[in-house]
Amino acid sequence: MTDLDTQSTDPDLARLARTVREGVGRLNWRMRAECDAGSPGPTVLAVLSRLIRAGTHTPKELADAERIQPQSLTRVLASLTERGLVTRGPDPADGRRSLIDITPAGRAVLREYTASRERWLAGALDETLSPTERQLLGLAAELLVRVADA
Template sequence: MSDALSPPPGTSPSAQQIAVDTRVVLSRLRRRLRELTGEESGMPAGQSSVLARLAREGDASSSELARRERVRPQSMATIVAALESAGLVARRPDPVDGRKQLVALTERGRAHREESRGAAHAWFTRALDERCTEEERQTVLRALALLATVADAP
């Protein structure tokens, strides 16, 4: 049985190290950005994540949201209830199956999401400006272009 982190045969040591380091750094960055969107609004990360998913993917049933967020349906019911009581989401009948209810962002929910995204963007921009030289920022841009190519690999 092979180790889940064992590199594919024939890959270079540098590719192996880049793969590990990139995953670690991206995970830390993503966690920090998610914390910021919740911190700035005083909203728990689970609620912030559901708002982000609804903004990105559109209306969904509570059970769909639970599956996509990888939480128990009971936990999602609590999250949706909190968002609904804050006026950030509303339930509406599913046009295809009237027995189901869909969770949808309200205008207030959309505005809240945009404000949260703005806070994360401002932090990231400021951090890049304060922690990196112009030359380093240009290096990051080149690295991102390469990573975009890698992301499209089969």
């Protein structure tokens, strides 16, 4: 448990921040644990997700955006290229650089992974929460997205 500096943070806000962090972290861990053992690793998922959300990137842009060491990213990109999940082509603006893009197969892998997590989560919500609690969670989820985007 982390103690925040209560001199600069309202104690109620500090408790709320801790509870949200713990809940989101535990839920994320559980969702990963519930997926198939053959699921892509977190770095692969981060790269594929970034390419879907933000489009074509250079390897440096991907490394910077995902805070991955370039050497680690090189290995990940080689594996993704070999599996046909991304393509690597020359940058028309600068032939010394390459551009990475996701393939339809890469989109399918990410879609299936996401669907499997959402299936597990929907079942857990159905088993655990009342209809009123599910409505409240929906509102809280919208608020979390707003905080994440701030």
